[in-house]
Amino acid sequence: DVKVTQSSRYLVKRTGEKVFLECVQDMDHENMFWYRQDPGLGLRLIYFSYDVKMKEKGDIPEGYSVSREKKERFSLILESASTNQTSMYLCASSRGTAIRNQPQHFGDGTRLSIL
């Protein structure tokens, strides 16, 4: 089974801090994704990556950046955390573009609170 591991299940940070959310997958997947989940809004894509050192903006990238130095790891960075970034963050991975009907596999999520 695919395992997507997010480093923290709960995280509390202060306004203005630089926050790192880490995600690791163990199935050699090419694609990795960061979503934000808010009640009534579903999941919204922040950033995704289809290869090491490659990244593309999703629908709501403002205030975030990402890093993918190794294939198995995809980090989400809140450059200067703000209270409106309090949310659930979900990481996902999937196989490469040649196999398009493959689903994304998700981690357990990180519930981030910015005080």
Added chain:
Amino acid sequence: AQTVTQSQPEMSVQEAETVTLSCTYDTSESDYYLFWYKQPPSRQMILVIRQEAYKQQNATENRFSVNFQKAAKSFSLKISDSQLGDAAMYFCAYRSRQGAQKLVFGQGTRLTINP
């Protein structure tokens, strides 16, 4: 841009009964993929069922089946013989066959199973 709409924020059903969750989407594309994901209280998103738009036959997975109406852009999920373990948030998601493999999610439907 594609959009996905789940118009039922909450649904409830008696154990062993059948329930149908609604999903509509908007796209100008002719070939794409549709998914239903389940998110139980444990938070991990689990793939329930997937449908390829070029296939006319509705997908089924044990007690889960879909009613895919391409012309109406409708993709409902039917759960038969509902079980307590089916209680969760259910998300409908769209993915284009072309370009990036990002998912577009609906707002979610919270399903409660009454014993």
